[in-house]
Amino acid sequence: MENYFNYFTEIEECYRRCRNTPSLLSPLDWALIESWKDAGIPLAAVLEGIESAFAKFQKRPPHIQRVNSLAYCTQQVMKAAEEMQDSSSSQSRSPVAASAVQDAAPFSNPEIVQFLERNGEALTRAADLARDAGQAGLSEDLRRAAGELQGLTSQQRESAAPELEALERRLSALEDILGASMLRASSVDLLADLKAEVARGLGPYRRNMSAAQIESLERQFLKKRLFEHYRVPRMSLFYL
Incomplete structure (x- = not known):
């Protein structure tokens, strides 16, 4: 399977x-x-x-x-x-x-708990960096997300069998919220640089993709780079 x-x-x-x-x-x-x-x-x-x-x-x-x-x-x-x-x-x-x-659950409950704990700690560090950079709104959103992960971690510790689909939905929603927050916090110059980077990389392959595929790829690339730039961990269980 x-x-x-x-x-x-x-x-x-x-x-x-x-x-x-x-x-x-x-x-x-x-x-x-x-x-x-x-x-x-x-x-x-x-x-x-x-x-x-x-x-x-x-x-x-x-x-x-x-x-x-x-x-x-x-x-x-x-x-x-x-x-x-x-x-x-x-x-x-x-x-x-x-x-x-x-499939049977691909991860043990302790693995999921460790993943959530690790991401919660990383979010707290990212929140500190955002605060030091004068991005109070982003810092607040990151701390709020870290608190939500703490709650999810407690639930997972008490769970006999992880409900992966429900957990993944919550983590994906959290990722979307943080992605939007980072986008709002980003300067015009940073976004322009990232969009130029994806344009250069896509150049030779545009003819192999539809407009919808190109738009989706540009969106995902921008999201990935923003998470890296602000040192925010990816939430999805796909990254465990």
Whole structure:
């Protein structure tokens, strides 16, 4: 059975295996994976699409430059997802919901508690940094989020079996709130620099993506960079 909480690592391993190099994924690649996850693209479709894209690439003349970004695989990933959706209506469930139904819990309760505690501590540190930078509103939002994580941590300690789907919904909502707060706190110059960075990275691959896909990727890349810039941890269990 697919374990959607391994979504990121399995895609990374598949890409590196197909590319036959130990190179790390770029920030743009990670943002693309996030956009697929948020769009509900099944893990199996992503892996099939990557393998199909590389199989086609291998048939090209040997002088063609190697694949340098996961974005090269976008068309094949979307094609695989569409074919999978056509073949089975059950694929319309969200990744987390499917995981909860199909698989045993991929994490132990102590692992989840440690994850929440670690993120709560990181949020407190990020709140201190925001306060020192004169960003009182962001600092307050980060401290409020840290307090909410403390509450979730207490609930998990008392839980005999973690309800992953419900917990993931709360963590994702918290991530969205913090993302919006960081966006409000960011200067025009910072946002312009981040948007220019994604534009440079997307340049060679725009023809392989629809306008909606490009917009989603830009949004995910900006979100990822903002979390990194303000040293805010990712909340989702996908990052455990």
